[in-house]
Amino acid sequence: MGVRFVLKDDHLTAILSGEIDHHAASGMREEIDRKAGQAKPKLLTLDFSQVTFMDSSGIGLIMGRYRLMQALRGSLTVLDLSQQMKRVVNLSGVGQLVPLENSRPPRKPKASAKSKPKETIPETVEQEPPQPEEESRDIYSHSEWENQEKKEVMVHE
Amino acid sequence: MNNEMKLSFSSYSSNESFARATVAAFVAQLDPTIEELSDLKTAVSEAVTNCIVHAYRDAIGMVYITASISKDRRITVKIRDKGCGIPDIAKAMEPLFSTGGEERAGLGFSVMESFTDSLRVRSKVGQGTTIIMHKKLAGRLSGFAR
Known part of the structure; x- marks a missing residue:
């Protein structure tokens, strides 16, 4: 939990991590400010991401921080x-004032189908078969896994 | 009878994560999706933050949470304080209205409304505020008790 900084020329990146609630935000705010x-970065x-x-x-x-950067021009x-x-x-x-950017395609195949401009794999692959992508998400016993096939489909809804 | 849990804690801001994580841990037995769980945690976090920032602005008091789950996957979370109360509930619920200073966005109630199915607010000045939120989880093939 907390903030790490990377300063490159006039570009300061604050890498936030952990949970941001009212309690954690006040400490992060102080560190960033x-x-x-x-x-005094330009950007x-x-x-x-963390x-x-x-x-x-x-x-x-x-x-x-938007106001802070306005004050710093x-x-x-x-x-x-x-x-x-x-x-x-x-x-x-706030999205109208501040650009919201992504450094990597979203994790879910559903969403990434749209936002992969450089995709070179043939189109047929994008058919989204129900993938068992959430296998790490919990704790079914082995016997329950055997009945899982139908549920995998529902997990994506 | 519904399955219910009660939780009370002092209104220190360091308890915000404890409160939402505890409600999430209780509800986990319904096997919610990650999105459903995160919606609920966000809504609880907003309500608890209101108790800490507004209800007990200059003091530490107790925050009371009752959560219950039913067999048809309905979740009810009640969050209550004995703090200052809200003089004008409609005003307090307006998006972007805040008395919490400029680092508060004034969107606590908006988040609660949009991340749950229903939200009810009862308040009496000088006596406290109760927030009741409902959320129905999507169906699963196998049900209640695993």
Whole structure:
């Protein structure tokens, strides 16, 4: 949990990790503001790739850093929000002020079918057969696994 | 009879993750999808944060959570405080309205509304606030008790 920083020329990246709620956000905010105040970057990126949970405190965190970067005459980008986090962020208008970027295709095959412009595999592969991608998600006993085939389909709904 | 659990804890902000994780752990026996679980955790987190930031603004009080699950996969979560209460509930529920300072987005109730199926708010100034949220999980082929 916390924030790591990568500073490259005028570009500061704050890599957030763990859960972002009201409690965690206040510490992250202080760390980012201190570092950005020292480095005075032209571009600040908030990297959410290692965040496992976010409630509306994350919106406040993004909005506050947007204002900070305006005060520093720089700009802000937000990287790698998960689908859940995007749903939270989309309740606010913050996506209109701050670019929401992705560094890698989304994890789920369903969503990635659209957003893989460089895909060279023939189209037939994109038919999305029900893949057992969630095999790590829990704890069925072996006997239950044998009855799993139908449920695998439902898992994606 | 429904399957129910009760939880009470002091309104320290460090308990926010404990509260949502505990509700999630209780509900896990219904084998929810990851999305359903994360929706519920987000809604609980918002309600608990309201107790901590608003209800007990200048003090530490107790937050009470009752969660129940039914055989038809309905989840009810009640989150109650004995804090200051909300003078104007409609105003408090307006998106972007906040009395919590500029780091608060004013979207707590919006998140609760959009991440659950129904939300009810009861409040009395000086006595406290109760939030009741319902969420119905999608069907699974095998049911209740695993």
